[in-house]
Amino acid sequence: MPDTSINIVIGGEAGQGLATVGQLMARAATRAGYHLLVNQDYMSRIRGGHNFFSIRMGPEPVMAIAEGIDVFVALDGRTIDEHRDQLNAGAIVIAGEALDTAGLNALRVPFKELAPKPLFHNVVALGVLGAAVCGDVTILEDLLRQTFGKKGDTVVQANLDVVRKAFAWVGEQEFDFSCIAPPQENPGRRLMLDGNEAIALGALAAGCNFVSFYPMTPATTVPITLIAKGAPLGLVHDQAEDEIAAINMAIGASYAGAKALVATSGGGFALMTEGVSLAGVSETPLVVVVAQRPGPATGMATRTEQADLNLVLHAGHGEFPRAVFSPGTVEECFSLTHRAFDLAEQYQTPMFVLTDQFLADSYRAVPPFDLDGLPEIAQPLMDAPAPYKRYALTDDGVSPRVVPGFAEVLVRADSHEHDEQGRITEDPANRVRQNVKRLDKGNGLMQDVIGPEYYGLDESDEAADLVLLCWGSSLGACLEAAERLNAKGLTRTAVLHFSQVYPLREEQFMDFLESAGQVVAVEGNATAQFARLVARETGFVVTGSVLRFDGRPLSPGYVLKGLESII
Amino acid sequence: MISIKQYGEFETSWCPGCGNFPLLESLKKALAHLDLPPHRVMISSGIGQAAKAPHYMHCHMFNGLHGRSLPVAQGMKMANPEMTVICESGDGCVYGEGGNHFLAAIRRNMDITLLVHDNQIYGLTKGQASPTTQRGHVTKTQPGGAPSEAFNPVAVAVAMKAGFVARAFTGEPEHLTEMIVQAVNHPGFSLVDIFQPCVSFNKVNTFGWYKERCRVVEDHDPTDWGAAMALADEFGERIPLGVLYRGERPVLATPEPLARHRYAAGDLAAVLQSYA
Numbered sequence: 001m002p003d004t005s006i007n008i009v010i011g012g013e014a015g016q017g018l019a020t021v022g023q024l025m026a027r028a029a030t031r032a033g034y035h036l037l038v039n040q041d042y043m044s045r046i047r048g049g050h051n052f053f054s055i056r057m058g059p060e061p062v063m064a065i066a067e068g069i070d071v072f073v074a075l076d077g078r079t080i081d082e083h084r085d086q087l088n089a090g091a092i093v094i095a096g097e098a099l100d101t102a103g104l105n106a107l108r109v110p111f112k113e114l115a116p117k118p119l120f121h122n123v124v125a126l127g128v129l130g131a132a133v134c135g136d137v138t139i140l141e142d143l144l145r146q147t148f149g150k151k152g153d154t155v156v157q158a159n160l161d162v163v164r165k166a167f168a169w170v171g172e173q174e175f176d177f178s179c180i181a182p183p184q185e186n187p188g189r190r191l192m193l194d195g196n197e198a199i200a201l202g203a204l205a206a207g208c209n210f211v212s213f214y215p216m217t218p219a220t221t222v223p224i225t226l227i228a229k230g231a232p233l234g235l236v237h238d239q240a241e242d243e244i245a246a247i248n249m250a251i252g253a254s255y256a257g258a259k260a261l262v263a264t265s266g267g268g269f270a271l272m273t274e275g276v277s278l279a280g281v282s283e284t285p286l287v288v289v290v291a292q293r294p295g296p297a298t299g300m301a302t303r304t305e306q307a308d309l310n311l312v313l314h315a316g317h318g319e320f321p322r323a324v325f326s327p328g329t330v331e332e333c334f335s336l337t338h339r340a341f342d343l344a345e346q347y348q349t350p351m352f353v354l355t356d357q358f359l360a361d362s363y364r365a366v367p368p369f370d371l372d373g374l375p376e377i378a379q380p381l382m383d384a385p386a387p388y389k390r391y392a393l394t395d396d397g398v399s400p401r402v403v404p405g406f407a408e409v410l411v412r413a414d415s416h417e418h419d420e421q422g423r424i425t426e427d428p429a430n431r432v433r434q435n436v437k438r439l440d441k442g443n444g445l446m447q448d449v450i451g452p453e454y455y456g457l458d459e460s461d462e463a464a465d466l467v468l469l470c471w472g473s474s475l476g477a478c479l480e481a482a483e484r485l486n487a488k489g490l491t492r493t494a495v496l497h498f499s500q501v502y503p504l505r506e507e508q509f510m511d512f513l514e515s516a517g518q519v520v521a522v523e524g525n526a527t528a529q530f531a532r533l534v535a536r537e538t539g540f541v542v543t544g545s546v547l548r549f550d551g552r553p554l555s556p557g558y559v560l561k562g563l564e565s566i567i
Numbered sequence: 568m569i570s571i572k573q574y575g576e577f578e579t580s581w582c583p584g585c586g587n588f589p590l591l592e593s594l595k596k597a598l599a600h601l602d603l604p605p606h607r608v609m610i611s612s613g614i615g616q617a618a619k620a621p622h623y624m625h626c627h628m629f630n631g632l633h634g635r636s637l638p639v640a641q642g643m644k645m646a647n648p649e650m651t652v653i654c655e656s657g658d659g660c661v662y663g664e665g666g667n668h669f670l671a672a673i674r675r676n677m678d679i680t681l682l683v684h685d686n687q688i689y690g691l692t693k694g695q696a697s698p699t700t701q702r703g704h705v706t707k708t709q710p711g712g713a714p715s716e717a718f719n720p721v722a723v724a725v726a727m728k729a730g731f732v733a734r735a736f737t738g739e740p741e742h743l744t745e746m747i748v749q750a751v752n753h754p755g756f757s758l759v760d761i762f763q764p765c766v767s768f769n770k771v772n773t774f775g776w777y778k779e780r781c782r783v784v785e786d787h788d789p790t791d792w793g794a795a796m797a798l799a800d801e802f803g804e805r806i807p808l809g810v811l812y813r814g815e816r817p818v819l820a821t822p823e824p825l826a827r828h829r830y831a832a833g834d835l836a837a838v839l840q841s842y843a
Contacts, residue, residue: 031843191842201842205835209825210646229838234828236645236821241671245638248631252611252642255629256650257826260642278632368839371832382826403826404627405650408606412621412628415614423622424580424630 005035005058006180007066008129009083012075015047017122021073022053023363024126024147028139029057030192030365033183037062037476038194038363039553044217044301050078055363059184064476067557071177073129074099075122092177094128107132107175114169120162127166134179137167191366195333195359195473199289200225201369202337203261204235206377208287210258212238212249214268217301218357219291222263243268247275247288254284255413257380257403259341263289266308267297273315276350280320282413283391283399283438285344285351285380287337292356294551303551304357306472306524312352313502313533319435321442323449324352324502328475330364332499336450338374343448345378347441348401354501356524358553359473383407389420393433397440442503451508455479455495457486464494466567467516469542470523471498471530473553478522480556481563491567501530504537513540520544520566522559571599577623581616586763586774589737590684591620594655597747598626603651610653611640613665615691617657617684617763634664637672637681644677647824651751652678658685662698662718669720673729673756675819680750681758683720686765687772694768704771722799724758725812728792731757732799732812736781737764738774742808749810755818762806780806789813 008025012018022038029036036057043049056066068088074080074095084104087093093106101108107128114124123144130140144159193201200222203211209230213223227237236258240246243264250260264272269290279286290312294305312324323343325336333355340351380401388409392399399420404411412422417434419425457464466485468478475497482493496512498504513519513534521531521542526549531542546562548554574595581587598608605625612618614633621628627650631639640654661669661683672681688706689695696706696713699720703712724732731753735743743761750757762781764774784807789795795812 189843191839193842197842201838204830204838207828207830209828209830210642212642229841233830233834233838234823236825238641238645238675240638241667244635245668245671248635248638249642249645251631252629252639253646253825254642255639256609256643256646257824258642258646259825274632275635278635282629282631368843371835371839380826404609405606405647405824406826408604410606410625410627412630414622414628414630415632416630422628424619 004060004181005056005062005066006070006133007068008055008057008071008073008133009052009069010073010075010125011050011052011079011083013048014043014045014051016075018051018053018075021122021126021129022055024140024143025129026055026363027143027192028130028135029055030190031139032136033186034058034365035060035062036363036365037065039065039358040361042302050082052079052083057180059181064480065553065555067555071129071133073125075125090177092132092175094125094132105176107170107173114165115162120158123159123162124166127163128170131167131170132177137164189368191368192363193330193366194221194361194363195327195330195355196221196291196361197225198330198333199337199353199355200229202334203287203341204230205334205369205371205374206259206338206341208259208261208341209235210237210250210253210260211235211262212240212246212253213263214240214243214246216265216268218293218360219263219265219268219289221360222289222291226261243271244275247272248278250286251275251279251282251284254286255282256405261287261289263291265291265293266295266299266311269308269311269315277316277318277320278415279350280316280322280438281318281415283348283401284413285348287340287344287351287353289337289353289355291360292354294549300551302357304524304553305549305551306356306474307526307529307549309354309501309525309529309533312354320438321347321349321445322352322502323445323500324354326354326472326499326501327359328472328497328499330362330366333359334369336499342375342377343445345380347398347445349441354472356473384409390422391418391420391434391437393420393437396444397437398444446503446505449503449505449508450500451505452496452498454509454512455482455497457492457494462492463515463517465491465517466493467512467519468493468495468559469513469519469521469531469534470495471501474522474524477554477556477559481559484556484560498530501533504534506538510538510540518544518567520546520563522546522554524548524554569599569602569604571595573605573625574598575625579623580619582767584766585616586686586737586765587616587620587684589740590743590761590763591623593737593740593744594620594682594747595624596744597751600744600748601751608651608653609643610655611636611643612654613656613660615657615660617655618660620655634660635668636660637665637668640679641672641675641677644679645821647826648821649824653680653682653751655682656684657690658683658687658699659689659697662720666698670727673724673727676730676756676816677819678754679756680747681756682747683758683760684763685720685760686763686769688765688769690765690768701771719799719802720758720760721811722796725792725795725799728814728816729758729812730755730814730816731810732795733759733810734808735759736762736777736808738778739781739783739808742783746810753813755816780804781808782806784809
């Protein structure tokens with residue numbers, strides 16, 4: 001199947017407003033009915049440097065980032081130097097007159113002529129870009145009205161004038177670029193949002209009404225979204241003094257009846273780990289979002305990696321059950337966060353949503369989430385008959401959890417080993433009973449495991465020559481790599497993607513691994529952490545791997561290149 | 568009327584003569600005096616001998632991690648503003664391991680009461696210097712004497728204009744009860760730093776040592792910040808007890824118990840619509 005998508009890259013310095021141009025363009029494409037996938041590449045600085053915003057859009061579903069560029073908006077000279085080698089044949093370059101575009105198929109934009117005030121130069125860029133890809137100016141006009149509406153009619157009108165002028169200017173130019181194919185059919189109303197926004201919305205849909213956090217890229221947009229959308233509806237939020245305070249506050253709030261979430265990245269999560277253990281022993285429901293970036297320590301703050309799987313699997317001293325979700329798409333960010341809240345309450349133990357910078361910042365156009373179709377979220381009790389035992393021994397290990405303050409029963413939660421009433425004790429038999437009780441909850445969690453998705457061959461039940469084993473955000477790169485391999489007709493390739501990486505249930509996937517000619521792990525880390533987890537849990541050893549740990553997201557091209565030496 | 572008996576009597580793991588006994592008794596008396604039934608009180612504690620106190624009374628209790636009793640207490644209060652929230656722990660837990668939380672809690676000013684059992688030593692781990700141990704105090708881990716200047720919690724709290732700052736001593740139990748009552752009644756963050764002799768591991772700051780120095784202040788206007796700073800700085804031959812500072816600051820409060828909070832389906836749909 002020929003690739004019908006185009007890849008737009010908007011590059012420039014931090015502070016030039018390129019993310020605004022990118023977001024408006026992506027939203028316009030969404031409204032026009034296109035599929036899209038955004039990759040945001042930015043440096044840990046507020047001004048200067050080199051950032052870029054890529055939008056891969058097309059009439060058919062877009063799964064992964066692209067390496068080549070078809071439409072290139074350069075807001076500074078460095079951007080041209082950085083990306084010149086990526087330009088596809090026939091690519092068009094949109095750049096200011098002052099920039100050196102010699103030898104390129106360029107639309108040289110007279111920014112000063114189209115908008116005397118530099119403030120409007122990003123709207124000029126937006127207009128030229130929209131016109132160059134044969135977009136509909138009215139969609140951009142509507143977006144500008146919405147975006148600047150709060151600033152008053154004068155500001156709106158000024159922006160509309162600029163965007164129309166830019167469209168008109170493009171109409172007068174002679175340039176060589178074929179329009180993108182029109183959307184296949186109107187896909188209906190869709191939402192444009194990134195992974196972190198979808199996590200926040202999934203949390204709200206689950207009734208999340210408390211978030212405490214300490215800012216850390218790339219997790220901060222989760223609390224930002226929760227506050228922007230949830231606080232007007234009663235969500236309580238606190239920016240804590242540190243991550244240790246954040247998780248302990250969330251645990252206190254959860255104990256007292258809130259549906260609580262914390263979000264952080266690797267370094268902040270490392271600080272939270274004693275709190276994770278506290279949620280485990282005190283059996284307090286808690287959802288922890290970990291948005292990965294490269295480590296160790298500060299690593300690369302605004303880049304992506306999948307290297308904190310081991311950390312999240314093992315965080316917290318002692319033994320207690322947990323589940324770890326690893327969404328592969330924006331839709332899964334929503335649905336799995338919702339599920340994490342349900343399971344956190346059902347099993348009264350911490351749940352993890354493990355994402356990464358790439359997915360966190362990656363906008364996609366998705367059908368509206370079906371709020372009515374979501375399962376009911378488990379709720380705690382408000383009262384219980386006396387004598388109430390917070391940690392009562394039960395068949396499945398789950399004790400009735402009462403929220404304190406709504407009845408006369410007293411609720412005692414404890415970080416020490418405790419008896420059924422929640423009082424400190426070092427009695428060895430009690431210790432064994434309580435420890436077994438907590439771990440027994442893992443049996444229920446095991447029953448609730450979401451198995452991996454197997455993206456098989458078109459000829460259904462035939463075993464694949466090659467299975468790409470992946471988890472989390474690397475799904476799209478693997479799917480497209482497999483599609484390209486299958487299109488060549490040489491290596492029949494399937495993808496096995498885990499959106500829940502712990503616990504693992506062998507019977508859900510061992511057949512796929514054992515029947516494959518070869519299994520290759522594709523991960524955004526240097527040590528194939530998930531493949532090693534599979535080996536530890538099942539004994540199945542994955543011998544080949546394609547690993548990326550340069551801080552950039554996995555792309556289909558990277559996967560295919562890595563496979564060359566393996567298959 | 569609530570009776571102290573409703574708060575119960577329990578076997579403890581404290582040493583005979585420990586200052587925690589009269590402190591626990593004063594807390595129960597204060598809560599009964601405030602007419603608060605046990606199920607309207609949530610106590611958050613950390614780790615240490617002091618932090619075991621809520622195990623020895625009837626109340627809602629979250630006995631969490633070392634140093635982290637204040638974040639848990641504030642989480643509780645945000646989740647249910649209708650409850651009385653008390654945070655109780657020792658000097659090592661609150662001022663050492665949890666020092667950053669102490670500063671942040673003063674700044675936030677939620678309506679919670681912090682009771683610090685201050686015995687100027689680590690009791691549970693058998694006698695190492697704590698943040699309030701006086702410089703030069705010899706211990707097994709500080710054989711040359713504690714090298715750092717002692718932390719003065721009330722001076723820091725007054726300097727930060729915490730809403731209610733008091734000092735008390737278990738050797739003055741009626742005064743201590745009164746301080747707890749006033750602290751719980753104060754709308755906003757309140758601190759009572761309570762001298763509570765450790766009979767096993769602090770041979771310097773003994774009951775007699777405190778008794779000799781501690782005096783309940785008279786003729787002090789706690790709304791006079793300058794006078795409060797001067798009093799809070801006194802720690803030597805004379806140590807003032809009582810309400811050192813009282814001020815009014817905006818209280819950070821939430822409107823309703825979150826356990827009852829639900830989003831309306833229409834509101835969630837509107838949130839989704841904003842991404843179209």
